[in-house]
Amino acid sequence: MDIDTPKGAKDFPPEQKIPRQEIISKLIKIFETFGFSPLDTPVLERFDVLSAKYAGGAEILKETFKLKDQGDRDLALRYDLTVPLSRFLAMNPNLRLPFKRYQVGEVFRDGPIKAGRLRQFTQSDVDVVGAKTMLADAECVKIAQAFFKEIDVDVIIEINNRKVLDGVLAGLQVPEDKFIDVILAVDKLKKVDLKEIEKELRQKGIKGKLVDELLRIFSTKGTNAEKVEKLRKIIKTNSGIEGLNEIEQLLSYVDQKSVEFSISLARGLAYYTGTVFEVFLSEKERMKINFTSSLAAGGRYDKMIGLFIGNNKEYPAVGISFGIEPITEVLKQKKQEKETDVKKTVTQVYVIPIKTIKESLKILEQLRNAGINADMDLNERGISKNLDYASALNIPFVIFVGEKELAEKKVKLRDMKTGKEELLTVKDVLSKLK
Amino acid sequence: MDIDTPKGAKDFPPEQKIPRQEIISKLIKIFETFGFSPLDTPVLERFDVLSAKYAGGAEILKETFKLKDQGDRDLALRYDLTVPLSRFLAMNPNLRLPFKRYQVGEVFRDGPIKAGRLRQFTQSDVDVVGAKTMLADAECVKIAQAFFKEIDVDVIIEINNRKVLDGVLAGLQVPEDKFIDVILAVDKLKKVDLKEIEKELRQKGIKGKLVDELLRIFSTKGTNAEKVEKLRKIIKTNSGIEGLNEIEQLLSYVDQKSVEFSISLARGLAYYTGTVFEVFLSEKERMKINFTSSLAAGGRYDKMIGLFIGNNKEYPAVGISFGIEPITEVLKQKKQEKETDVKKTVTQVYVIPIKTIKESLKILEQLRNAGINADMDLNERGISKNLDYASALNIPFVIFVGEKELAEKKVKLRDMKTGKEELLTVKDVLSKLK
Numbered sequence: 001m002d003i004d005t006p007k008g009a010k011d012f013p014p015e016q017k018i019p020r021q022e023i024i025s026k027l028i029k030i031f032e033t034f035g036f037s038p039l040d041t042p043v044l045e046r047f048d049v050l051s052a053k054y055a056g057g058a059e060i061l062k063e064t065f066k067l068k069d070q071g072d073r074d075l076a077l078r079y080d081l082t083v084p085l086s087r088f089l090a091m092n093p094n095l096r097l098p099f100k101r102y103q104v105g106e107v108f109r110d111g112p113i114k115a116g117r118l119r120q121f122t123q124s125d126v127d128v129v130g131a132k133t134m135l136a137d138a139e140c141v142k143i144a145q146a147f148f149k150e151i152d153v154d155v156i157i158e159i160n161n162r163k164v165l166d167g168v169l170a171g172l173q174v175p176e177d178k179f180i181d182v183i184l185a186v187d188k189l190k191k192v193d194l195k196e197i198e199k200e201l202r203q204k205g206i207k208g209k210l211v212d213e214l215l216r217i218f219s220t221k222g223t224n225a226e227k228v229e230k231l232r233k234i235i236k237t238n239s240g241i242e243g244l245n246e247i248e249q250l251l252s253y254v255d256q257k258s259v260e261f262s263i264s265l266a267r268g269l270a271y272y273t274g275t276v277f278e279v280f281l282s283e284k285e286r287m288k289i290n291f292t293s294s295l296a297a298g299g300r301y302d303k304m305i306g307l308f309i310g311n312n313k314e315y316p317a318v319g320i321s322f323g324i325e326p327i328t329e330v331l332k333q334k335k336q337e338k339e340t341d342v343k344k345t346v347t348q349v350y351v352i353p354i355k356t357i358k359e360s361l362k363i364l365e366q367l368r369n370a371g372i373n374a375d376m377d378l379n380e381r382g383i384s385k386n387l388d389y390a391s392a393l394n395i396p397f398v399i400f401v402g403e404k405e406l407a408e409k410k411v412k413l414r415d416m417k418t419g420k421e422e423l424l425t426v427k428d429v430l431s432k433l434k
Numbered sequence: 435m436d437i438d439t440p441k442g443a444k445d446f447p448p449e450q451k452i453p454r455q456e457i458i459s460k461l462i463k464i465f466e467t468f469g470f471s472p473l474d475t476p477v478l479e480r481f482d483v484l485s486a487k488y489a490g491g492a493e494i495l496k497e498t499f500k501l502k503d504q505g506d507r508d509l510a511l512r513y514d515l516t517v518p519l520s521r522f523l524a525m526n527p528n529l530r531l532p533f534k535r536y537q538v539g540e541v542f543r544d545g546p547i548k549a550g551r552l553r554q555f556t557q558s559d560v561d562v563v564g565a566k567t568m569l570a571d572a573e574c575v576k577i578a579q580a581f582f583k584e585i586d587v588d589v590i591i592e593i594n595n596r597k598v599l600d601g602v603l604a605g606l607q608v609p610e611d612k613f614i615d616v617i618l619a620v621d622k623l624k625k626v627d628l629k630e631i632e633k634e635l636r637q638k639g640i641k642g643k644l645v646d647e648l649l650r651i652f653s654t655k656g657t658n659a660e661k662v663e664k665l666r667k668i669i670k671t672n673s674g675i676e677g678l679n680e681i682e683q684l685l686s687y688v689d690q691k692s693v694e695f696s697i698s699l700a701r702g703l704a705y706y707t708g709t710v711f712e713v714f715l716s717e718k719e720r721m722k723i724n725f726t727s728s729l730a731a732g733g734r735y736d737k738m739i740g741l742f743i744g745n746n747k748e749y750p751a752v753g754i755s756f757g758i759e760p761i762t763e764v765l766k767q768k769k770q771e772k773e774t775d776v777k778k779t780v781t782q783v784y785v786i787p788i789k790t791i792k793e794s795l796k797i798l799e800q801l802r803n804a805g806i807n808a809d810m811d812l813n814e815r816g817i818s819k820n821l822d823y824a825s826a827l828n829i830p831f832v833i834f835v836g837e838k839e840l841a842e843k844k845v846k847l848r849d850m851k852t853g854k855e856e857l858l859t860v861k862d863v864l865s866k867l868k
Contacts, residue, residue, distance in 0.1 A: 001482045003524045003742060006509050009476035011522050014535065017472040033802040035781040035809025038451040042443035042554045043477060043511075043540055044499075048435045065478075067501035067511075069553070070544050075440050077477075077501075088445050090437045096826050098812055100779075101448065106477055106540075110504050119503070120476045131812035135791070139812070146802070253795065308437060345534075347469040357569070361687065368467040368580070375469025378532055378565035378573070392530050 008110075008119025015344045020122075020328050023151070024104055027124050027322055030147050031102040034139060036126045039101040041084040043108075047074035054307035055083045057270030063109040077108035081125045082271070082301070082319065089129055089315060090308040097130025097315075104324075118325065125298075127319030129305060134246055137275045137300060138253035140320040144279050144296055145258060147322070153330055154285040155295065158262035158278050161247050162299075164231065165266060167240015172213055178206060186218045187266035191292075194219075217263070224251055224261040231263065246274060258282070267299055274300035277320055281330065289333045296322040340394060349433055350390045351376040352383060354402040363401060363411065363426055370430045391416060397433065442544075442553030449778045454556075454762050457585070458538055461558050461756055464581050465536040468573060470560045473535040475518040477542075481508035488741035489517045491704030497545040511542035515559045516705070516735070516753065523563055523749060524742040531564025531749075538758075552759065559732075561753030563739060568680055571709045571734060572687035574754040578713050578730055579692060581756070587764055588719040589729065592696035592712045595681050596733075598665065599700060601674015606647055612640060620652045621700035625726075628653075651697070658685055658695040665697065680708060692716070701733055708734035711754055715764065723767045730756040774828060783867055784824045785810040786817060788836040797835060797845065797860055804864045825850060831867065 005011060012020060028038075051061055056079060065077040078084050081103045089095065104124040111119065126143055128136040141157055148155045169179050181204040185197050194215060201211045220230055228248055235241060247261055267276045276299035281291055298320030305315035349372060353360035360376055367374035375395075377386050383400070390398050400412040405423065413429050414421045424432070439445060446454060462472075485495055490513060499511040512518050515537045523529065538558040545553065560577055562570040575591055582589045603613050615638040619631050628649060635645045654664055662682055669675060681695060701710045710733035715725055732754030739749035783806060787794035794810055801808035809829075811820050817834070824832050834846040839857065847863050848855045858866070 001486060002480065003483065003521060004480065005476055006478045006480055006507065007503065007505065009478045011476070012474035013526070014471035014473060017474050021472055032780045032807050033805060035779065035807055037448035037779045037781070038455055039448060040446035040451050042439055042445070044440045044443045044542070044554055046436065046438065046440055049437065052435060065501055065503070067499055069441065069499070071441065073441065087437060092447070096823060100809065108478070120478055128812065133812055133814060135812040345469065345471045346466045347471070371467060373466050373469055375534065378562065378567055378569040380567060389530060
């Protein structure tokens with residue numbers, strides 16, 4: 001038997017889970033200050049829900065884990081948290097809108113394993129359902145700004161609008177049946193070589209000067225306002241103009257310093273209808289940290305929920321999803337911790353009884369009651385083995401409980417970093433460690 | 435298409451998830467003060483790991499969800515967090531012991547749906563690996579005592595020891611091949627009628643006076659010490675005597691007020707080897723709350739990890755698992771909240787702009803920066819619709835931002851419970867709401 005995790009699934013031992021959990025706690029704190037409330041949906045979904053034609057689309061279904069229950073029902077593991085949210089809304093049509101929820105959960109995609117890509121990974125999503133104005137889209141941008149400021153990572157939030165993309169293509173008279181192909185090709189503009197894109201466009205049947213025109217326009221440089229101006233000259237469709245107005249409105253609600261109108265940004269999922277966002281390290285941060293993937297992404301999907309409910313009512317929705325894996329990776333590179341600083345345990349103090357188990361148990365209880373993360377030797381080992389253990393786990397403090405010290409109503413506290421030892425009452429230990 | 439969750443899986447909308455999350459946060463806080471560190475293992479496991487003969491056993495495999503990945507590998511959804519922990523230890527043989535970890539995660543069992551039983555549910559486990567002494571078992575009892583005290587639920591922690599059970603059966607000369615049948619039958623002593631157990635024992639081939647003797651001994655009443663004394667007269671095997679000594683030692687390390695030596699307690703899982711625990715509401719609490727299922731349970735499993743590793747070394751381990759669903763249910767019954775007190779959102783204050791969007795956005799930002807959970811109308815609705823919304827979600831405070839008030843550098847704060855309104859500066863609002 002192979003004792004291993006499944007391909008693309010991994011364990012997070014304490015030294016990795018402790019910083020992950022800190023990130024998740026910070027996200028949740030910010031989600032809640034923004035008035036998003038927690039929702040939990042199951043990992044298991046019905047396959048027909050996830051494969052509904054207005055859900056994630058054909059590409060993602062190829063990567064969906066399928067299974068059956070005892071009753072031979074077709075089930076699947078969720079591939080995102082957005083389709084389950086739409087299903088939840090459909091099942092709760094009387095919910096008060098806007099409904100602002102967050103969810104942190106595991107999602108599953110049975111795709112090829114590339115560097116850093118897992119088949120089980122964690123998403124942390126916020127979504128606003130039932131708000132049509134750009135104030136809701138602005139909430140998503142602001143929440144990203146607040147979070148990355150909190151963890152001191154300098155980012156650029158790229159925004160675009162699907163209606164603008166369609167408007168540009170219509171303006172350039174790209175045949176409508178080629179829209180998706182062209183959008184998926186230009187979406188890679190910031191990631192791959194221009195020549196690659198040119199080749200892909202020609203392969204997809206875009207001809208002659210149109211290719212050059214597409215590349216020229218989607219490579220437009222300038223301030224956000226300048227880009228809006230340039231596109232106003234190309235876009236003529238009502239929907240395209242509406243998209244541009246939405247971009248302008250959204251920009252007016254947010255601090256534009258870290259926001260870039262990126263007219264080639266598209267995002268792969270089929271359900272987006274308006275604003276799309278994607279968050280990357282800023283160029284400044286990229287000089288220090290070698291990381292190019294996106295850290296968060298999302299967009300507006302005004303149609304999916306209504307289609308799920310099937311009542312033709314509008315359920316405008318917009319959300320953003322934070323990737324725990326890439327954010328953890330960036331913070332790890334940024335911190336560059338020494339091995340001796342890595343937290344391998346949450347324990348702050350380790351009690352070593354020297355033939356004083358009962359008394360040590362009492363002191364341990366006092367520490368814990370005071371809210372201090374405390375542990376004790378559970379194996380009746382000798383002093384040197386215990387010190388070795390505490391040191392290997394980078395536990396900051398050790399307390400020796402010996403009979404001699406107890407006679408003076410004291411214990412010995414050792415700072416494991418400096419090696420300094422002090423004879424203190426338990427009360428003094430408590431106030432020192434708190 | 436059926437818009438629904440899979441059978442046995444359910445959503446937790448905010449009014450249910452908010453109290454669940456509070457429980458989980460309290461558990462994690464206590465786990466960490468006890469020096470347990472977080473570990474995460476994937477939901478997906480290899481099927482051959484979960485079906486190893488020294489893992490959860492044949493019964494639970496019947497309820498295990500199986501699936502395959504693209505490479506046709508046999509996978510499964512974990513049915514507990516203990517087998518994955520053992521697999522993790524096997525993959526990390528150089529880990530420092532004792533290894534104290536906690537994990538909160540979803541587990542899956544494709545079993546029959548009875549009242550309150552789900553196919554996806556949440557476990558919160560703490561385990562100590564690499565500690566043989568009863569100090570480790572005592573940690574599990576103490577952590578249960580600390581948690582249920584924290585949430586103010588009066589419980590009784592039943593403890594027993596598999597070696598004691600075997601010792602009693604050997605002492606009564608029950609044939610060894612009947613041990614499991616008898617143990618599973620007497621395990622139900624507190625749950626079903628004595629006649630039922632008698633019938634089950636006879637069906638399993640236990641004959642004559644032996645049945646009466648079994649029932650008499652396993653129904654023994656008395657203090658913990660009295661039960662130990664009585665069993666000392668019956669148990670003659672070395673292992674049985676060791677088990678009794680362990681029980682005595684464990685009892686000596688804990689506050690016995692809420693601990694009962696329950697000599698019929700067995701627990702269903704195959705991997706237990708020593709101490710077993712199960713936590714129930716106390717009789718006093720059961721007078722007020724109608725809930726008989728266990729709230730937490732666990733035990734010692736000294737063999738599983740070594741068998742996984744296959745190196746014949748000993749990896750003594752003991753742990754306890756808290757059931758989030760039953761604990762939530764008990765707290766719900768205990769609180770008996772009025773509909774108007776149910777938290778339907780985390781939002782503490784809701785900002786209503788009266789033609790003052792830009793200014794309101796600034797005030798909203800100030801509230802959030804101060805750590806107050808704040809939301810704002812995102813739909814440019816009128817006052818009465820907004821008040822109706824805030825009231826339906828039980829949001830405690832509303833702020834009206836009108837031009838007249840802004841001219842005085844003030845806003846109007848409304849207490850939604852009392853209806854009282856005050857004209858305050860934003861600074862005063864902040865200090866009032868914090």
